[in-house]
Every structure is written in C-alpha cells, then in structure tokens.
Amino acid sequence: MTSKQPPRIATWMLEHFGSGPNNDAVLGDLAEQYRQKDSAMWYWRQAMKAIPVSLFKEIRGHKRIAASALLTGWGMWIVYVTWIFPLLTPFFFGGNFGVAIEPRAPIGTAWSVLWAPVLVQAGLARPFSFVFGVALPLIVWTMCGWLVARFHRNQQTAVVLLFAGSVLLMDLLLFGPFILTVKPAVAYLFVGPLAAHVAASILGILLGGGLLRHHSRTVSN
Amino acid sequence: MRKGDYLGNFDLMLLLALLRLGEDAYGVTIARELEEQTGREVVVASVYATLERLQERGLVTSSLSDPTPERGGRAKRYFRITGAGIREVRDARRSLMNLWKGLPELKGEKA
Numbered sequence: 376m377t378s379k380q381p382p383r384i385a386t387w388m389l390e391h392f393g394s395g396p397n398n399d400a401v402l403g404d405l406a407e408q409y410r411q412k413d414s415a416m417w418y419w420r421q422a423m424k425a426i427p428v429s430l431f432k433e434i435r436g437h438k439r440i441a442a443s444a445l446l447t448g449w450g451m452w453i454v455y456v457t458w459i460f461p462l463l464t465p466f467f468f469g470g471n472f473g474v475a476i477e478p479r480a481p482i483g484t485a486w487s488v489l490w491a492p493v494l495v496q497a498g499l500a501r502p503f504s505f506v507f508g509v510a511l512p513l514i515v516w517t518m519c520g521w522l523v524a525r526f527h528r529n530q531q532t533a534v535v536l537l538f539a540g541s542v543l544l545m546d547l548l549l550f551g552p553f554i555l556t557v558k559p560a561v562a563y564l565f566v567g568p569l570a571a572h573v574a575a576s577i578l579g580i581l582l583g584g585g586l587l588r589h590h591s592r593t594v595s596n
Numbered sequence: 597m598r599k600g601d602y603l604g605n606f607d608l609m610l611l612l613a614l615l616r617l618g619e620d621a622y623g624v625t626i627a628r629e630l631e632e633q634t635g636r637e638v639v640v641a642s643v644y645a646t647l648e649r650l651q652e653r654g655l656v657t658s659s660l661s662d663p664t665p666e667r668g669g670r671a672k673r674y675f676r677i678t679g680a681g682i683r684e685v686r687d688a689r690r691s692l693m694n695l696w697k698g699l700p701e702l703k704g705e706k707a
Contacts, residue, residue, distance in 0.1 A: 381668075393641075395644070395645075395648070396648075397644040397648065397673060399670050399671070400622075400623060400644065400660075400670065400671065400672065400673040401623065401640055401641050401644055402668065402670055403623075403663075403664075403667035403668060403670030403671065403672065404622070404623035404624045404627070404640050404667070404672075405640060406666070406667050406668040406670065407624050407666055407667045408624055408627070408640070410666060421639060421640055421641070424639045424641060424642075425639070425640065425641030428639060428641040428642050428645050429641055429644075429645065431645075432645040432648065432649075
C-alpha cells in the first residue's frame with residue numbers, strides 16, 4: 376500500500392472552506408480514493424467542486440440563517456462607515472469626513488459605503504494612508520467576520536464564506552461602473568489602494584470568521 | 597403531490613446504488629458504483645449533498661465507522677436505504693415503466 380499524501384493545498388482548502396456535517400467524510404473518501412487513483416488533477420477537481428457544492432447545500436438548507444449572517448456582517452460595516460469612520464477622520468485628515476449617502480445615486484452611495492477609507496483620501500488629494508485605508512478596515516472586517524461566525528456557529532463556514540463572497544461580488548460589480556465613470560487615468564490611481572482594501576476585507580472576514588485557524592479533527596454523528 | 601416529492605435522476609441512482617451495495621455503502625463505494633454503471637465521473641461531495649437531503653426526507657439513514665489511517669484518520673459515513681426509501685424506488689420504477697410503455701422506437705431500439 377502506498378503512503379502517498381494527497382495535494383496539501385487542496386486538502387487545506389477543503390478542510391478550511393468545506394462546509395456541512397459531512398466535510399470530514401468527504402476528505403476521508405478523497406484521501407482513500409487518491410491512494411488508488413494517484414492523480415493530483417482528479418483530487419484537485421474533486422476538492423474544488425466540493426467547496427461550492429457543500430456551500431450551496433448549506434445555504435439552501437438554511438436560508439434564514441444565511442440572510443441573518445449577511446445582515447449582521449453588512450450591518451456592522453455600515454455602522455463603522457456611518458458612525459465610527461467620521462470620528463476617526465480628524466486624526467488622519469484634520470476634519471470630519473463621512474460617507475456620501477444619496478438615495479438618488481445608489482451606485483455612488485454603494486461606492487462610498489464600501490470604499491470610504493480609500494475614496495475619502497483620494498477626494499482630499501492626500502497620499503494613500505495604509506493605516507487608514509487597509510489596517511483599520513482589516514480590523515473592522517475581522518470584527519464583521521467574527522460577529523457573523525459568533526452568531527451563526529452551526530453554519531459557521533458556510534455563512535462566513537457567503538459573507539466574504541458577497542463583499543467580493545459587490546467590489547467586482549461596483550468596480551466596472553467606477554472605471555467607466557472616472558477617467559481611466561484617475562481610475563488607475565485607485566486600482567492599487569482599492570485592491571489592497573478588497574484584499575484586507577476578504578482576509579479580515581476569513582480571519583475573524585475563524586476559517587484560517589488550524590482545524591482540530593472532530594467526528595460527529 | 598408536494599414540491600420535492602419526486603425523486604430526481606441522481607436521487608434514484610443513489611438509492612439504487614445503496615440497494616446494490618447493501619452494508620458496504622459509503623462515499624467511495626457509492627461513487628465507484630455510479631461511475632462504473634454510468635461511465636461518468638462522480639463528484640463525491642454531490643453524493644453527500646444528495647444523500648443528506650434524502651436523509652432529511654427519511655429515505656436513507658447513516659452511521660459513522662471508526663477513523664482509519666488510510667483515510668487520514670477520518671471516519672467513513674455508511675448509508676443505508678430505509679423502508680420508505682425502498683417504497684419510493686418501487687413507486688419511481690412503476691411510474692417510469694408506465695411512461696416507458698407504448699413509446700415509439702428510440703434510434704432503432706425497441707422502446
């Protein structure tokens with residue numbers, strides 16, 4: 376019998392991002408079959424399909440919990456940008472600057488709410504502050520992820536991934552209109568800071584949601 | 597009939613695989629059985645997602661074995677079809693056979 380280990384990164388991803396009560400059994404089945412098939416490609420294919428399959432199964436089976444998780448995470452971020460964020464700006468820019476909420480301009484409002492720490496700096500023509508644009512949002516998104524996980528423990532992996540996915544989707548959906556609205560030369564200036572901000576948001580949610588922690592192997596009936 | 601009462605194609609295939617495998621039905625053997633009979637690659641996670649749903653409907657039951665080293669210290673989850681599951685399979689077969697009867701020939705084969 377061979378002692379070949381399945382691809383580590385694929386296993387790590389499935390261990391951390393696979394959801395549902397049967398994730399351990401799936402990992403065991405893949406490990407067992409890998410010893411017979413000896414195909415890293417097959418293992419990767421199975422592991423990468425298992426993550427969305429288990430995620431959709433969990434979300435479909437717990438729609439109310441999923442909705443509650445999205446409300447919790449987004450609610451926390453909106454509280455930050457509307458209440459806490461204006462209190463922090465004087466320390467960095469010498470004045471109170473809040474997000475621009477304009478019901479008649481939903482896309483502009485969404486830009487402002489989601490990317491306030493980056494856009495405020497650009498609007499003030501200040502050099503990009505890493506602490507304000509990345510480090511603080513990382514802490515806040517970590518708290519958002521922690522709250523989502525804390526209040527939805529039974530579906531923790533699925534709801535944290537759903538929330539992170541919703542943030543990434545919003546970022547991607549808003550980036551297209553943003554590029555089209557501002558001049559390409561100006562948009563170019565935002566790409567780096569926005570990419571850092573988006574990376575901080577996803578990393579923060581996964582960290583706070585506990586998905587990047589070492590998993591102890593648990594077996595439940 | 598309520599929504600969700602009909603067995604889907606994959607549901608039926610899984611229940612038939614459980615019947616064929618008897619006591620040895622777990623993820624690996626079920627996936628292998630389906631691959632051998634259909635000639636298509638099966639996503640192991642889809643097998644579990646569907647079996648979980650069938651379990652919620654009371655058509656299958658499951659139990660865990662002890663963890664084994666060749667599975668990276670992970671347990672096998674064994675599945676068994678229940679009496680209600682067998683009745684569903686019988687109903688599905690009857691319905692399909694009724695629908696099949698009287699069909700015109702398909703691509704040169706007898707229907």
